[in-house]
Amino acid sequence: MTLWQGKSQRKTTGGRRRYSRKKRKFEISPDFEFPVIGDEKRKIKRVRGGNHKIRVVGERYANISTSEGVERVEIKNVSENPANPNYVQRNILTKGAIIETEKGKAKITSRPGQDGVVNAVLIEE
Numbered sequence: 001m002t003l004w005q006g007k008s009q010r011k012t013t014g015g016r017r018r019y020s021r022k023k024r025k026f027e028i029s030p031d032f033e034f035p036v037i038g039d040e041k042r043k044i045k046r047v048r049g050g051n052h053k054i055r056v057v058g059e060r061y062a063n064i065s066t067s068e069g070v071e072r073v074e075i076k077n078v079s080e081n082p083a084n085p086n087y088v089q090r091n092i093l094t095k096g097a098i099i100e101t102e103k104g105k106a107k108i109t110s111r112p113g114q115d116g117v118v119n120a121v122l123i124e125e
Contacts, residue, residue, distance in 0.1 A: 042054055
């Protein structure tokens with residue numbers, strides 16, 4: 001289901017707002033696909049201005065930043081997600097999610113649905 005991100009039909013006072021134009025394509029939000037742990041899959045999405053966003057649909061590895069440098073390690077599962085507790089059960093990767101890896105727990109610092117990559121920082125336990 002797509003969402004229309006234009007103004008409401010009603011004013012804050014409750015009166016009806018009369019539009020001088022119809023809905024526009026740039027006011028419609030895209031259907032969102034959650035980035036999950038699984039087979040590597042990315043989608044390129046054209047956004048306003050002719051720019052592109054790379055969306056992670058499935059990812060198996062994360063780029064972990066440690067004191068030695070950057071390592072690519074396998075993601076086992078999502079252990080905590082402050083955005084939504086339901087995302088933990090569904091293994092959805094978002095910024096701020098705590099993931100379990102081979103090296104230990106790590107916090108995702110990138111936005112996989114926008115950046116097209118999963119970057120994380122190792123958490124000291």
